[in-house]
Amino acid sequence: MSAIDRFLKKCEVSVGRTLIVGSKIHDSTPDKPDRRNLFSESVGIDMDAGKGVDLVLDLEESVPPGEFSHIECTSVLEHSRRPWLMCANLERALIDGGTILVMVPWVWRFHAYPNDFWRMTPEAVKSLLPSIEWDQQSYIVEGELVEKVPNLWHQNLRYMARSELIMFGRKCALTS
Numbered sequence: 001m002s003a004i005d006r007f008l009k010k011c012e013v014s015v016g017r018t019l020i021v022g023s024k025i026h027d028s029t030p031d032k033p034d035r036r037n038l039f040s041e042s043v044g045i046d047m048d049a050g051k052g053v054d055l056v057l058d059l060e061e062s063v064p065p066g067e068f069s070h071i072e073c074t075s076v077l078e079h080s081r082r083p084w085l086m087c088a089n090l091e092r093a094l095i096d097g098g099t100i101l102v103m104v105p106w107v108w109r110f111h112a113y114p115n116d117f118w119r120m121t122p123e124a125v126k127s128l129l130p131s132i133e134w135d136q137q138s139y140i141v142e143g144e145l146v147e148k149v150p151n152l153w154h155q156n157l158r159y160m161a162r163s164e165l166i167m168f169g170r171k172c173a174l175t176s
Contacts, residue, residue, distance in 0.1 A: 002033070003140040004074065004103065004166065011136055011168040014099040016069025018042040021059065021090070022076035025052040026113070035072060043068075060085040064093045074103035075164070077128070078118045087128040096173035100132060103166045106139060106149060125167055132169035140164045 020035050023044025034052045036042040045064055046053045057064065060082050071094055077083045094100060104120045120128075122137055138145045141163045152159045 003143050003145055004101070007136065007138055007140075007145055007166050007168070008101065011099070011101075013101075014069040014095075014097065014170075016041065016095075016098075017066065018070045018072070019064055019068040019090075019093060020044045020052075021071065021073040022046055022079075023052045023054070024048055024050045026050070035074075039070070059089050063089045066093070067095045067098075068093050069095055069098045071098070071100045074101065074166075075105070077102070077104050077120065077125075078108075078116055079113055081115065081117060083118060084128055091129060091131050091171065094171045096171055098171050099168065100129065100171070101166070101168050102129070103140070103164050106163045106165045107160045108162055108164065120165065122165060122167065125165065129169070131171050133172045134167055134169040136168040138166050140166055 018039040018041065020042055023036060024046035025032050025034060036044045036052065044052050044054045045057050045059065047056065047058055049056050060080060071090055073090060080086045102125055104125065106119060108119065126134060138147060139149050141149060141161045149160050149163045152161050
């Protein structure tokens with residue numbers, strides 16, 4: 001079971017129409033699971049056509065069609081030139097009470113698909129999605145869920161381990 005799935009076991013994911021953002025399965029990641037298969041009614045959106053993609057759409061420019069009960073946006077926001085626009089469109093597409101899973105690099109190498117712009121703190125994610133009440137937050141380090149990113153030491157220098165921030169929340173009708 002992947003770290004994302006272990007994390008989601010702690011969460012109450014809304015049942016219904018699901019949006020998978022950044023759904024393309026790239027040649028460089030052929031083992032990436034098609035998360036659309038986990039939901040009975042799902043739509044995969046990406047900026048490029050390919051395996052795993054139902055709809056090609058730039059979420060900085062457009063709101064996804066229809067309303068969604070659950071949205072998964074994993075390893076995508078760092079590639080958005082203007083993530084505040086993308087997040088505003090995701091909030092518009094999420095129904096009140098709907099859930100969202102966000103995963104972004106915290107400490108990670110440069111990886112252009114086609115560009116790599118951002119590393120985000122939990123506070124950054126919260127500011128990008130202000131109508132979300134966040135229930136769960138962890139980090140994924142080498143496939144393991146941890147609450148705090150460990151330090152690594154090399155030649156008396158301290159480094160943070162390569163890690164991703166993962167957060168889960170629910171859209172609140174009172175703040176939307």
